[in-house]
Ligand SMILES: Nc1ncnc2c1ncn2[C@@H]1O[C@H](COP(=O)(O)OP(=O)(O)OP(=O)(O)O)[C@@H](O)[C@H]1O
């Protein structure tokens with residue numbers, strides 16, 4: 001058997017509400033034509049109104065999920081999302097060092113849109129020192145970039161400076177997401193590539209509260225594209241186009257920060273990218 005259909009892995013937490021975390025990753029990878037697999041690090045009781053409860057998995061069960069996947073699949077790209085605490089970050093780091101699952105995208109998830117902590121305070125330094133250096137791509141939002149780069153970010157120049165700092169700390173490529181940037185009409189993200197080339201990915205900001213899972217969706221789309229063999233630059237551009245489409249072609253589900261429309265179509269579906 002050839003086992004060559006594009007396969008990707010998400011290492012993250014579940015969202016019972018279906019909009020973020022592994023739920024968003026699976027929908028995104030499925031829509032991008034990639035077979036999705038998962039390592040569940042934590043389970044959350046969550047909906048569009050917030051996170052009601054969470055439980056992290058025993059490290060042994062995390063190890064066993066990695067082992068099961070490595071024993072059977074041909075995973076070509078992987079990503080991390082919610083990692084809960086320092087013990088789980090270390091467990092994931094150990095496994096990533098043991099197996100080759102292709103390029104690693106680290107989405108350093110810390111706080112959910114409603115304010116719930118998805119990563120304990122003491123785990124931030126472990127992410128910075130042990131996980132970030134393994135990353136082919138790191139995709140922080142602004143508060144996460146501030147924590148990891150240990151600097152304030154209030155301007156686009158500071159977004160660029162944070163990107164350079166994160167690269168100097170060991171991440172090969174960096175995407176600093178501007179969804180939290182307090183400017184008027186735009187949602188612009190800064191990209192710094194391994195070869196030193198940098199650029200901005202721009203989009204008009206949609207006025208909507210249905211943005212639950214945007215970070216998970218862009219990082220899992222990039223992971224799916226990398227699993228198909230796209231270059232980092234093309235994967236990033238497709239990720240941006242896809243998340244923009246899932247927001248703009250929105251749906252209404254739930255009573256709070258609603259989920260995205262993962263059925264959304266983008267230009268690259270006509271092979272323009
Ligand atoms: N209202 C919006 N309109 C258009 N694009 C948006 C909007 N909000 C966020 N984005 C884009 O979505 C992507 C994710 O950005 P964001 O900074 O919101 O991530 P995040 O905080 O990690 O998301 P989450 O925690 O919900 O998963 C970025 O490309 C950002 O520019």
Ligand SMILES: Cc1ncc(CO)c(N)n1
Nearest residue numbers: 013014020021082112213
């Ligand atoms: C499980 C999980 N992962 C990530 C996020 C961030 O979107 C969330 N809200 N929940």
